[in-house]
Amino acid sequence: MTVDNLEKALPPVSGWRELAARRELLWTLTLREIRVRYAQAALGIAWAVLQPLSLMVVFTVFFSLFLRVPSDGVPYPLFAYVALLPWGFFATALSSAIPSLTNNASLVTKVYFPREVLPLASILAATVDFAVAAVFFLGLLGYYRVGPTLNLLFVPAIFALQFALTLGVALLFSALNVRYRDVRHALPLVIQLWMFVTPIIYPMSVVPERYRLLYLANPMAGIVDSYRKVVLHGVTPDWLALAIGVCVSAILVVFSWRYFRRVEQTFADII
Amino acid sequence: MAAVRFENVSKRYTRGGNSRSIREALTASLARPFTRRSAEAASREFWALKDVSFRLEPKQALGIIGPNGAGKTTILKLLSRITTPTKGVVAVNGKVASLIELGAGFHPELTGRENIFLNGSILGLSRAEIRRKLDSIVEFAGVGPFLDTPVKQFSSGMYVRLGFAVATHVDAEVLLVDEVLAVGDIPFQRRCLQRLNQFREEGRAIVFVSHNLNAVRSVANQAIYLHGGEVRASGAVEPVVSRYIDDTGGGPRRGAGGTIRRPAVPARSEPRILAVELLDDAGQETGVVPVGAPLRVRIHYETPVSVQRPRFGISIWTEEGIRIATVDTKFDASGPPAIAGTGWIECRFPSLPLLPRRYLVKGGVYDGETGWPYDRWGWDDAVLSFQIETSPQHTPYVVLTEEHGLVRLPASWNWGTGSGASAAAP
Numbered sequence: 001m002t003v004d005n006l007e008k009a010l011p012p013v014s015g016w017r018e019l020a021a022r023r024e025l026l027w028t029l030t031l032r033e034i035r036v037r038y039a040q041a042a043l044g045i046a047w048a049v050l051q052p053l054s055l056m057v058v059f060t061v062f063f064s065l066f067l068r069v070p071s072d073g074v075p076y077p078l079f080a081y082v083a084l085l086p087w088g089f090f091a092t093a094l095s096s097a098i099p100s101l102t103n104n105a106s107l108v109t110k111v112y113f114p115r116e117v118l119p120l121a122s123i124l125a126a127t128v129d130f131a132v133a134a135v136f137f138l139g140l141l142g143y144y145r146v147g148p149t150l151n152l153l154f155v156p157a158i159f160a161l162q163f164a165l166t167l168g169v170a171l172l173f174s175a176l177n178v179r180y181r182d183v184r185h186a187l188p189l190v191i192q193l194w195m196f197v198t199p200i201i202y203p204m205s206v207v208p209e210r211y212r213l214l215y216l217a218n219p220m221a222g223i224v225d226s227y228r229k230v231v232l233h234g235v236t237p238d239w240l241a242l243a244i245g246v247c248v249s250a251i252l253v254v255f256s257w258r259y260f261r262r263v264e265q266t267f268a269d270i271i
Numbered sequence: 272m273a274a275v276r277f278e279n280v281s282k283r284y285t286r287g288g289n290s291r292s293i294r295e296a297l298t299a300s301l302a303r304p305f306t307r308r309s310a311e312a313a314s315r316e317f318w319a320l321k322d323v324s325f326r327l328e329p330k331q332a333l334g335i336i337g338p339n340g341a342g343k344t345t346i347l348k349l350l351s352r353i354t355t356p357t358k359g360v361v362a363v364n365g366k367v368a369s370l371i372e373l374g375a376g377f378h379p380e381l382t383g384r385e386n387i388f389l390n391g392s393i394l395g396l397s398r399a400e401i402r403r404k405l406d407s408i409v410e411f412a413g414v415g416p417f418l419d420t421p422v423k424q425f426s427s428g429m430y431v432r433l434g435f436a437v438a439t440h441v442d443a444e445v446l447l448v449d450e451v452l453a454v455g456d457i458p459f460q461r462r463c464l465q466r467l468n469q470f471r472e473e474g475r476a477i478v479f480v481s482h483n484l485n486a487v488r489s490v491a492n493q494a495i496y497l498h499g500g501e502v503r504a505s506g507a508v509e510p511v512v513s514r515y516i517d518d519t520g521g522g523p524r525r526g527a528g529g530t531i532r533r534p535a536v537p538a539r540s541e542p543r544i545l546a547v548e549l550l551d552d553a554g555q556e557t558g559v560v561p562v563g564a565p566l567r568v569r570i571h572y573e574t575p576v577s578v579q580r581p582r583f584g585i586s587i588w589t590e591e592g593i594r595i596a597t598v599d600t601k602f603d604a605s606g607p608p609a610i611a612g613t614g615w616i617e618c619r620f621p622s623l624p625l626l627p628r629r630y631l632v633k634g635g636v637y638d639g640e641t642g643w644p645y646d647r648w649g650w651d652d653a654v655l656s657f658q659i660e661t662s663p664q665h666t667p668y669v670v671l672t673e674e675h676g677l678v679r680l681p682a683s684w685n686w687g688t689g690s691g692a693s694a695a696a697p
Binding site: 022027032035039040109112113269 | 348351367369385389393394395397398
């Protein structure tokens with residue numbers, strides 16, 4: 001090895017290859033997150049179902065029975081649950097991924113590894129919750145006798161979009177949270193507000209047509225609406241909604257990752 | 272091929288850099304076009320390292336010593352890529368393993384086994400490697416029966432042992448060690464040192480940071496002494512360690528002559544030590560003593576009252592606080608039966624069997640019956656010290672160094688031929 005190579009042996013910024021080489025670390029940290037979250041919790045992983053289920057019940061009683069919120073002709077519990085599933089993933093993932101770097105400050109300041117694995121592990125752990133809650137949803141579909149259609153094949157693609165969006169938001173704000181703890185304080189509020197601008201309680205059809213494009217600038221709107229269309233209505237997704245979601249998420253994830261890579265060298269100094 | 276290369280490395284930190292809120296940052300960025308980098312910002316900066324250079328080859332161990340805040344840990348952080356240099360080049364050839372924080376990433380709720388996998392992954396081991404090394408890790412840590420117990424129920428010793436065991440099972444070309452030996456009991460510390468030496472013999476390089484100078488001596492074969500981010504001394508371990516001790520001990524410089532004179536104190540009703548001198552047999556003040564040469568310690572005292580059967584004691588210590596010997600007028604059934612006014616008492620060591628190193632001399636005058644210390648020196652005030660040295664004109668023991676221990680024991684040898692090992696000594 002020449003001296004020049006020696007310098008390259010220590011690149012300041014972790015590359016894709018390094019991230020790929022540390023995939024086992026990602027896997028182990030994901031397992032840790034799941035185990036720790038449900039350690040000493042008597043109900044354990046059942047919490048993954050209880051959360052959307054309890055919201056579904058409350059929403060059904062107050063918004064459907066009392067307020068008569070429309071649900072596009074499907075039973076309101078299904079209507080709510082299919083939206084609460086991706087929303088729960090998004091909210092859980094962000095709540096654990098955004099503070100993940102600062103929560104693991106002792107690791108970040110003591111050991112080197114590609115920093116992306118911390119928010120990524122949080123998102124993957126939330127994916128496990130999502131999967132558990134989704135299995136329960138299959139039972140709910142059976143109960144309401146909603147049959148599968150070929151359009152279910154869109155689900156993995158919609159989930160990929162949802163994952164990318166979550167990753168983009170998590171990378172950007174977890175990095176910002178290292179320097180500005182304001183992010184952590186704003187997080188619960190922002191997640192709550194974000195839920196109201198996403199069609200979870202109400203159908204997207206209640207949003208006036210002239211505000212629709214602006215409304216779809218929130219990629220979660222397109223994602224939730226698409227899940228409803230392909231799973232409950234058995235039709236193709238709203239292409240415009242999905243296209244906007246893809247564009248916004250793609251730009252966000254590229255920008256966020258670049259930003260993350262640029263500032264990750266300073267994490268240990270300022271955390 | 273150097274394992275580690277540090278070239279003119281400087282590292283700047285900004286104090287309080289983490290307390291900025293977004294509002295402040297936004298205000299600052301709006302104001303930026305109108306302000307130069309302010310004096311206030313510059314005053315918050317400090318250089319943790321200034322122009323530090325060194326090289327480390329495989330099979331070598333570098334000890335880094337210096338007071339707190341000297342920049343020792345910053346070097347380890349740069350080597351492990353946790354942070355990046357502000358100036359200069361840091362080059363590491365091969366994989367780096369850090370024992371910077373034992374049990375980094377241990378989670379209290381997880382079991383010992385789960386934490387081995389977690390910690391191992393963080394340090395860069397694959398799960399397959401960890402599985403292969405699991406038995407060896409568990410054996411070294413001695414936590415076998417508790418492997419499936421959550422580590423929150425571990426004793427702190429078990430916790431540290433497990434952390435050390437995992438960290439030293441990382442296959443790395445360069446091992447970074449930060450003050451890990453400060454924890455754990457003595458047998459464990461000894462095993463740690465053995466393990467580190469084994470690492471080095473396997474062809475790896477070690478960078479070792481410690482306040483325990485004996486640990487540095489036993490692990491490192493070269494050292495740098497940092498102070499305020501700058502290298503004050505570097506090279507072979509012993510001179511660097513001595514320089515550090517000279518700077519911190521507050522005692523006389525090596526070879527400056529061993530005498531302490533004590534400041535006057537308000538009148539008191541007990542004996543007081545005025546001065547202590549280290550003398551050679553010619554009566555000359557000395558701070559450097561050849562191996563096996565005589566040394567005299569002369570204590571000057573004054574007492575306002577007459578004291579019956581006073582007891583004078585002298586002890587010799589290494590700089591790390593190991594008490595090598597104690598001599599005492601009571602043990603030796605000697606000394607004046609009573610003292611009054613001013614006077615002196617001298618202890619002569621006809622042949623000091625100490626090996627090259629710096630030694631501290633402490634002592635005092637005590638009540639002969641109760642041991643009550645009337646006055647002492649060397650415990651919490653000026654240090655009296657001397658250096659044992661070898662050189663051809665002094666002694667025939669030129670090959671003796673600090674590596675051979677603390678003392679040269681008088682010994683005689685017998686020999687014979689054949690297999691009988693039980694031949695009686697003449």
